Amino acid sequence: xxxxxxxxxxxxxxxxxxxxxxxxxxxxxxxxxxxxxxxxxxxxxxxxxxxxxxxxxxxxxxxxxxxxxxxxxxxxxxxxxxxxxxxxxxxxxxxxxxxxxxxxxxxxxxxxxxxxxxxxxxxxxxxxxxxxxxxxxxxxxxxxxxxxxxxxxxxxxxxxxxxxxxxxxxxxxxxxxxxxxxxxxxxxxxxxxxxxxxxxxxxxxxxxxxxxxxxxxxxxxxxxxxxxxxxxxxxxxxxxxxxxxxxxxxxxxxxxxxxxxxx
Amino acid sequence: xxxxxxxxxxxxxxxxxxxxxxxxxxxxxxxxxxxxxxxxxxxxxxxxxxxxxxxxxxxxxxxxxxxxxxxxxxxxxxxxxxxxxxxxxxxxxxxxxxxxxxxxxxxxxxxxxxxxxxxxxxxxxxxxxxxxxxxxxxxxxxxxxxxxxxxxxxxxxxxxxxxxxxxxxxxxxxxxxxxxxxxxxxxxxxxxxxxxxxxxxxxxxxxxxxxxxxxxxxxxxxxxxxxxxxxxxxxxxxxxxxxxxxxxxxxxxxxxxxxxxxx
DNA sequence: CTTGCCCACTCGTCTATACGAGTATGCGTG
DNA sequence: CACGCATACTCGTATAGACGAGTGGGCAAG
Numbered sequence: 026x027x028x029x030x031x032x033x034x035x036x037x038x039x040x041x042x043x044x045x046x047x048x049x050x051x052x053x054x055x056x057x058x059x060x061x062x063x064x065x066x067x068x069x070x071x072x073x074x075x076x077x078x079x080x081x082x083x084x085x086x087x088x089x090x091x092x093x094x095x096x097x098x099x100x101x102x103x104x105x106x107x108x109x110x111x112x113x114x115x116x117x118x119x120x121x122x123x124x125x126x127x128x129x130x131x132x133x134x135x136x137x138x139x140x141x142x143x144x145x146x147x148x149x150x151x152x153x154x155x156x157x158x159x160x161x162x163x164x165x166x167x168x169x170x171x172x173x174x175x176x177x178x179x180x181x182x183x184x185x186x187x188x189x190x191x192x193x194x195x196x197x198x199x200x201x202x203x204x205x206x207x208x209x210x211x212x213x214x215x216x217x218x219x220x221x222x223x224x225x226x227x228x229x230x231x232x233x234x235x236x237x238x239x240x241x242x243x244x245x246x247x248x249x250x251x252x253x254x255x256x257x258x259x260x261x262x263x264x265x266x267x268x269x270x271x272x273x274x275x276x277x278x279x280x281x282x283x284x285x286x287x288x
Numbered sequence: 289x290x291x292x293x294x295x296x297x298x299x300x301x302x303x304x305x306x307x308x309x310x311x312x313x314x315x316x317x318x319x320x321x322x323x324x325x326x327x328x329x330x331x332x333x334x335x336x337x338x339x340x341x342x343x344x345x346x347x348x349x350x351x352x353x354x355x356x357x358x359x360x361x362x363x364x365x366x367x368x369x370x371x372x373x374x375x376x377x378x379x380x381x382x383x384x385x386x387x388x389x390x391x392x393x394x395x396x397x398x399x400x401x402x403x404x405x406x407x408x409x410x411x412x413x414x415x416x417x418x419x420x421x422x423x424x425x426x427x428x429x430x431x432x433x434x435x436x437x438x439x440x441x442x443x444x445x446x447x448x449x450x451x452x453x454x455x456x457x458x459x460x461x462x463x464x465x466x467x468x469x470x471x472x473x474x475x476x477x478x479x480x481x482x483x484x485x486x487x488x489x490x491x492x493x494x495x496x497x498x499x500x501x502x503x504x505x506x507x508x509x510x511x512x513x514x515x516x517x518x519x520x521x522x523x524x525x526x527x528x529x530x531x532x533x534x535x536x537x538x539x540x541x542x543x544x545x546x547x548x549x550x551x
Numbered sequence: 552c553t554t555g556c557c558c559a560c561t562c563g564t565c566t567a568t569a570c571g572a573g574t575a576t577g578c579g580t581g
Numbered sequence: 582c583a584c585g586c587a588t589a590c591t592c593g594t595a596t597a598g599a600c601g602a603g604t605g606g607g608c609a610a611g
Contacts (some may be wrong), residue, residue: 043592045594045595046594046595048593052501055501059437060567071560071561071562072561072562073560073561081595081596082594082595082596082597082598083597083598084347084594084595084596084597085564085594085595085596087563088594088595090562091354095358095496095498095511095512096500096501097550101561101562101563102561102562102603102604103561103563103602103603103604104560104562104563104602104603104604104605105560105561105562105603105604105605106338106560106561106562107561115536120548121548121551123548123550124550124551125550125551126551166569166600220425222332224550225549225550226547226548226549226550227547227548227550228545228546228547228548229545229546229547229548230543230544230545231494231516231543231544231545231546232539232541232543232544233496233514233516233539234360234514234540235358235359235360235512235513235514236359237359238315238359239319239362245506247360249356249498250498251467251496251497251498251514251539252496253494253496254572255396259550269313273528275499276495276496276497276514277497279495280493280494281493281494281495282492282493283491283492283494283546283548284489284491284492285383285384285386285489285490285491285492285546286488286489287386287388287487287488287522288384288387288388288389288488308563308564308565309564309565310564310565311571312563332553334590334591334592335591335592336590336591344565344566345565345566345567345568346566346567347564347565347566347567348566349593350593351564351565353592360569364591364593365571365591365592366573366574366592366593367552367572367573367574367575367590367591367592367593368573368574368575368589368590368591368592369590369591369592370591379558399599454608
């Protein structure tokens with residue numbers, strides 16, 4: 026007995042079916058996972074086990090696993106096995122997360138929230154730099170040539186969950202606390218208001234897509250995990266766009282939540 | 289010469305690199321696509337071309353393609369080739385799309401919008417049914433046992449882009465126009481208000497994830513296309529949840545847009 | 552008991568081959 | 582000219598084998 030894994034939880038192949046063998050195997054594994062016969066974090070039967078159980082070649086089994094991996098259901102660890110991917114705790118982003126009320130406290134929303142949820146928050150790879158505005162950024166900020174870019178990465182319990190860059194018109198941010206790595210209590214929105222730019226409203230654009238290889242690296246994303254791409258523009262009471270925040274989030278770690286009036 | 293495709297757009301492998309051969313090939317193809325050397329909808333070199341160009345086995349080339357497919361960059365067509373996946377036109381969903389103003393016209397927002405964008409809208413697989421509320425739905429609607437479920441699928445130019453189900457408490461919807469396949473001008477929100485349920489606000493929850501096999505089928509999704517899962521709850525002025533709309537959208541066809549006051 | 556090594560097991564990468572099935576093109580037949 | 586078929590080219594599926602590399606447990610030496 027080379028395996029202590031209950032391969033018996035799986036059925037047999039239907040040779041009369043039109044469905045490809047590797048799809049049938051993937052279907053059976055998926056069903057077993059969905060029905061909880063394999064639990065979160067649990068090890069699936071090894072490739073060798075499945076080769077023996079189904080009487081197919083190893084590449085066929087690997088093909089099945091690659092389907093499930095693409096669906097984000099499992100992940101493999103070299104030398105250890107293939108595991109049911111655990112659902113990470115999600116972070117809820119409410120639409121009122123930038124209200125002045127929340128800004129009063131000294132700590133950032135991210136830290137407060139994470140502490141409340143019992144996870145350890147970190148912010149790293151902070152970079153504050155002057156840059157040429159990209160074409161898109163220039164359009165969003167109103168024909169601005171140069172911008173101040175503030176980049177940072179957010180982690181929960183050591184896992185990167187979000188990578189964000191704020192862009193501000195350089196004429197507005199230069200030589201202000203906003204250009205400091207730590208802009209102080211209440212973050213850059215508090216500083217903007219102190220500088221006389223009273224915030225009026227935000228526009229948020231939301232997309233979802235598969236990550237680029239760079240994003241996979243930065244967010245240490247597992248296969249089959251999309252990203253949520255959120256672009257927020259902050260406008261002051263004079264209608265000027267004073268900041269654009271470009272955020273890429275690991276989709277399995279987030280639920281966005283908005284409350285809309287029924288006007 | 290078996291191929292008219294300019295394989296010459298691609299470089300050579302680096303045998304000293306630690307990076308796996310199939311990843312190097314995928315990198316080169318990705319770069320060529322990103323730089324526009326292969327354009328949207330264009331056919332990539334065939335597997336056989338790449339086998340010859342790189343001097344590797346076919347499975348290695350296929351492995352490279354499968355990476356790009358998982359990233360949503362390419363799609364393959366049996367018997368035709370592998371193509372750069374075209375970016376479909378996106379549908380923008382604005383946060384004011386349910387305002388009473390938009391409800392005045394007879395036609396649904398989806399139809400109006402699509403006509404304006406010059407695409408042909410369709411709504412199909414309409415199903416109106418009484419059901420037992422799922423645990424989650426019951427919680428959202430306030431301990432409701434039975435619901436009226438309204439299912440429909442939206443298509444643009446023949447392509448399915450969205451699948452939505454509205455759930456309403458049965459005691460509220462039974463024997464009203466809401467239980468009709470076509471609820472009339474302004475949709476069910478107009479009918480709800482006529483029935484005395486004045487809408488106060490909506491809550492929207494947004495997630496992104498890879499689609500289930502059923503969703504792949506319903507939305508005819510290409511590999512590497514995530515879905516946006518939106519759950520909207522409508523509340524009346526008495527604080528009662530009067531509808532929950534569960535929507536699954538092809539992520540490559542949508543940009544969601546919200547405007548938030550900076551209170 | 553602790554340390555270090557070996558080995559079994561695991562997934563990762565790659566080759567070579569075979570056959571099947573969908574697509575498109577061109578050519579020959581009617 | 583129109584139709585249908587042969588054919589070449591495409592990707593899809595599956596097999597069999599090889600070697601590499603990460604992991605972890607057990608065993609032997611110290």
